[in-house]
Amino acid sequence: MSQNKVIIANWKMNPQSLSLSEGIFDGILKLTKKSRGVDIIVCPPFPFLSIIKKSKSKNIYLGAQDVFEEPSGSYTGEISAKMLTSLKVKYVIIGHSERRKLGETNQIINKKIINALKSKLLPILCVGETSRDNNGFYLATVKQQLVECLDQVPKNKMKNIIIAYEPVWAIGSFAKREATKEEFIEMQIFIKKIISDLYGLNVANTVRIVYGGSVHPENAKEFIESGASGLLVGRDSLDPVKFGKIVENSK
Numbered sequence: 001m002s003q004n005k006v007i008i009a010n011w012k013m014n015p016q017s018l019s020l021s022e023g024i025f026d027g028i029l030k031l032t033k034k035s036r037g038v039d040i041i042v043c044p045p046f047p048f049l050s051i052i053k054k055s056k057s058k059n060i061y062l063g064a065q066d067v068f069e070e071p072s073g074s075y076t077g078e079i080s081a082k083m084l085t086s087l088k089v090k091y092v093i094i095g096h097s098e099r100r101k102l103g104e105t106n107q108i109i110n111k112k113i114i115n116a117l118k119s120k121l122l123p124i125l126c127v128g129e130t131s132r133d134n135n136g137f138y139l140a141t142v143k144q145q146l147v148e149c150l151d152q153v154p155k156n157k158m159k160n161i162i163i164a165y166e167p168v169w170a171i172g173s174f175a176k177r178e179a180t181k182e183e184f185i186e187m188q189i190f191i192k193k194i195i196s197d198l199y200g201l202n203v204a205n206t207v208r209i210v211y212g213g214s215v216h217p218e219n220a221k222e223f224i225e226s227g228a229s230g231l232l233v234g235r236d237s238l239d240p241v242k243f244g245k246i247v248e249n250s251k
C-alpha cells in the first residue's frame with residue numbers, strides 16, 4: 001500500500017446527468033495531471049461509476065459511496081461488493097454521516113466493512129460526532145463508532161482500511177463552522193489510541209486517518225500538515241478547479 005496522500009472526491013447525489021459527470025471527471029483528470037505523490041479516489045453516484053473505468057491515469061482510483069452488507073440475493077435496489085469490483089471499483093465509503101442519518105447503525109456498517117473486505121474492496125470508514133460538548137462526550141461517540149464498526153475486523157486487514165474523521169457539524173453547506181487543525185489533531189491522537197488499544201501500537205502508527213468536512217483549497221494544507229493521511233472532499237470535489245487546487249496543496 002503506497003504511503004501517498006489520498007484525496008477522496010465524494011460527489012454525493014451529484015451531478016444530475018452522465019454528461020455532466022463526464023465533464024467533471026475530465027476536468028479533474030486534466031487539473032490533477034501533475035499530482036505525483038497523491039492518490040485520488042473519485043466516488044461518483046452508482047450509475048456513473050463506469051466513466052472512470054476508461055481512465056488510464058495511474059493515480060486515479062474509483063470509489064463507491066456505499067455497498068450493501070450481504071454478498072448477493074433478493075435485496076431490491078441494493079448494490080453488492082462483487083458488482084462494484086467487477087466495475088474496477090477499488091474503494092468504498094462506508095458509514096458516511098448522511099447514511100447514518102438515514103438509519104445506518106454501527107452494526108450495519110460493521111457488516112458492510114466485513115463484506116467489503118471479503119470482496120477485496122478497500123473501505124473508507126467514516127466516523128465523527130454530531131456535536132461537540134465541553135465534557136468530552138464526543139470522544140466517547142467516536143470511540144463507540146470505531147469499536148463497533150471494526151468488530152471482528154482482523155489486525156492484518158487494518159492496512160486495507162482508511163479511517164475518515166468527519167465531524168458532522170463541519171460537513172456540507174449547513175455546517176455550523178469549520179473544524180480547526182487543533183480539533184483534528186486531538187481527534188487524530190484519540191483515534192490512534194483507540195486503534196492501539198484494539199490492535200496494538202504498530203497498527204496505530206500506520207493506520208491512515210483522513211480529514212473530511214468543509215475542505216477547500218485554503219484549508220487543505222493545514223490538515224495535511226497536521227498529520228492527516230489525506231482529505232475527504234464533498235462540495236469542492238464537484239469543481240475541478242477547486243479540487244485540483246486541493247490536490248496541489250496536499251502534496
Ligand code: PGA
Binds near residue numbers: 172214232234236
Ligand atoms: P463537504 O462534505 O466537503 O461538502 O463538507 C464532506 C463530506 O460529507 O464527506
